[in-house]
Amino acid sequence: MNRREFIVSAAASATAGAMAGCCTAAGCEKKGKMLFGVCCGPDQVPQLKEIGYDFWEWSGAAAFIPTKSDEEWKKHRDEKILSAQLPIRSVNGFLPGTFRLTGPDASFDEPLKYAETLCRRADEVGLKTIVFGSGGARNVPCKIGPDVKERYDIEKGVDQYADFCKQLAARISDLKVCVVVEPLRPNESNIVNYVWQGLQIVEEVNSPRIQQLADIFHMIMGRESPDSIVQAGCRLKHVHIAEKTTRQYPGKDDYDFAPYFDALRKIGYSGGVSCECGWPKDKSERYAARVKALAVMKKFAGQA
Numbered sequence: 001m002n003r004r005e006f007i008v009s010a011a012a013s014a015t016a017g018a019m020a021g022c023c024t025a026a027g028c029e030k031k032g033k034m035l036f037g038v039c040c041g042p043d044q045v046p047q048l049k050e051i052g053y054d055f056w057e058w059s060g061a062a063a064f065i066p067t068k069s070d071e072e073w074k075k076h077r078d079e080k081i082l083s084a085q086l087p088i089r090s091v092n093g094f095l096p097g098t099f100r101l102t103g104p105d106a107s108f109d110e111p112l113k114y115a116e117t118l119c120r121r122a123d124e125v126g127l128k129t130i131v132f133g134s135g136g137a138r139n140v141p142c143k144i145g146p147d148v149k150e151r152y153d154i155e156k157g158v159d160q161y162a163d164f165c166k167q168l169a170a171r172i173s174d175l176k177v178c179v180v181v182e183p184l185r186p187n188e189s190n191i192v193n194y195v196w197q198g199l200q201i202v203e204e205v206n207s208p209r210i211q212q213l214a215d216i217f218h219m220i221m222g223r224e225s226p227d228s229i230v231q232a233g234c235r236l237k238h239v240h241i242a243e244k245t246t247r248q249y250p251g252k253d254d255y256d257f258a259p260y261f262d263a264l265r266k267i268g269y270s271g272g273v274s275c276e277c278g279w280p281k282d283k284s285e286r287y288a289a290r291v292k293a294l295a296v297m298k299k300f301a302g303q304a
Helices: 003-019 042-051 060-064 070-081 109-124 154-171 195-205 216-221 227-235 258-266 283-301
Strands: 035-039 055-059 088-092 129-132 178-181 210-215 236-241 272-275
Touching: 035 042, 035 088, 035 283, 042 055, 042 283, 055 060, 055 272, 060 070, 060 088, 060 109, 070 109, 088 272, 109 129, 109 154, 129 210, 129 236, 154 178, 154 195, 154 210, 178 195, 178 236, 195 210, 195 227, 210 216, 210 227, 216 236, 227 236, 227 258, 258 283, 272 283
Parallel strands: 035 055, 035 272, 055 088, 088 129, 129 178, 178 210, 210 236, 236 272
Antiparallel strands: none
8 A cells, every 4th residue: 555545545534533523533622613823923912812813823943942941941931921911822833944854864863852842841831733844854855866856765755754753752742732744835845745645644653742734825835625624634733824826814815715614614623723924014004914814714714
């Protein structure tokens, strides 16, 4: 059975369970309303609360400063996270591009240490999801050779990435936070471009600590069907969104997100949906844009 056949089979089984109301994926949440947030810094949280957002999403490095001491972390935690007017539900930017997870120079020792520190600090404040995109760290490097088809050993790179996820899952097995695999469009990453590819890794790791993300922008750009969301079922723990044409906030270009939200509603998704997108630079225009984005997402989610 090849990789594609494997994940289609596994996803079909998970979907059947989800449709029957008894998904077998670990850590299934009860059905409820979707939660909406924005990727931003702590200085913008008061505005989000005023508008009516449920949470905010920050950079993992900025939020949990994994290279800093525990003393520095505690001070930072109290000043930037615990004092915020909304909960920080998720973070992105998991691993810096200075780490190499794939290729002949891959080394897991330092990135695992960094990732574990970040995860443990995230768990300490009740964070739900850590987004594992990190294209710079996971991209398979060029291999020198005369045949352009052999320039990248993609299959080996995927195996290395999956192995890293397995080792990380073992290290954080006692935590509650989920690290969610983020598919990135092909011009941003040369592995894990589609939700079904991420699901294959999630199934291989087979841990409640490693789950799945769906980025609607990347799905649209990769022409991936919303059915992949249904296939993900209870494995889906976080969602990113941006407009197709400009990668701006939802509502800027009036893209029809209905098929993607219909898929989310079909699986009873009650996790976070984060606006990972551009916003107007002018403060008053940004405020209006965030009001509109929330209204647009709630409309598609049937929560208006």
